[in-house]
Amino acid sequence: MSEQFDWEVVIVGGGPAGLSAALNLARARRRTFLLDGNRPRNSATFHSHGFLSRDGISPLELRKLGREELEQYPNVQFERTIVESIEPLADGGFTVTYRGGVATTRTVLIATGLREVLPVLPTLRAFYGTSIHSCMECDGYEYADRPIALIGASDDLAERALLLSQWSRDLIVFTQGVGHVSETDEGMLAGRGIRVDRRVVADVAGDRDGLTGVVLADGETIPREAAFVRPDYETALDYAQGLQLTLDPEGLIVVDSAGRTSTAGAYAIGEATPPGPQQLIVAAGDGAEVAATINRDLL
Incomplete structure (x- = not known):
């Protein structure tokens, strides 16, 4: 079944949550495509704190190091682009359209975080x-x-x-x-x-x-x-409308304890899920956890 799709997992969002998920899926030998628009909400921050072994690092440098670690895995591809839509396929799986191409995948993982309204x-x-x-x-x-x-x-x-x-x-x-x-x-x-x-x-x-x-x-x-x-926060989920995800009253994606959304084969992690904004190391932990779930579900 896997071979009829370009990828087993497409991850939308290359912050700590998405990068961590991609790393763990890479090590599980899953064919993984990571798409990131390079618009993190913490881009104005010079230093991030509380991340073990990286206390004080620039958030942008942390993302760069994560991408470099992924380069050693031949089953992972990273592309800096904007995802335009995700649509379910009739027999399962999804079509992901992004600026520059189209990909099919068995599963999708949303890790695009939030936008701050200051x-x-x-x-x-x-x-x-x-x-x-x-x-x-x-x-x-x-x-x-x-x-x-x-x-x-x-x-x-x-x-x-x-x-x-x-x-x-x-x-x-x-x-x-x-x-x-x-x-x-x-x-x-x-x-x-x-x-x-x-x-x-x-x-x-x-x-x-x-x-x-x-x-x-x-x-x-x-x-x-x-x-x-105390900013207000907005989800950036226009590209995911075709998934018909269930959202909570705050506009966050409703997931179970393992990151599964209301749409089979679609998962979500990080700030776009309750409770919302969180520290980078927590988001990275969420990424590792949901990667394990996806790997088992794909079996």
């Missing part, structure tokens, strides 16, 4: 990835005991502030005038020395050395050396 602040992107971040677990350590801002409009600001206080109590929570922090939570945070500012943030300020402050709509600038923001 707060609308004119100067934010100038400092995003250097002194403004979204992942506290990834970047909080570098700002230990320094003045930090937490900027957001979500309902979990108090919880996030409590977590961020592990690294610094010199913390101000900016609710943007709409983020929810109850009076009870505000009192709890005040007990840890954390202030809540409910005014609207107009922008951020900084210089060549990084962030220097948070600019409020009333004209006041509050000095801060770093900030964490």
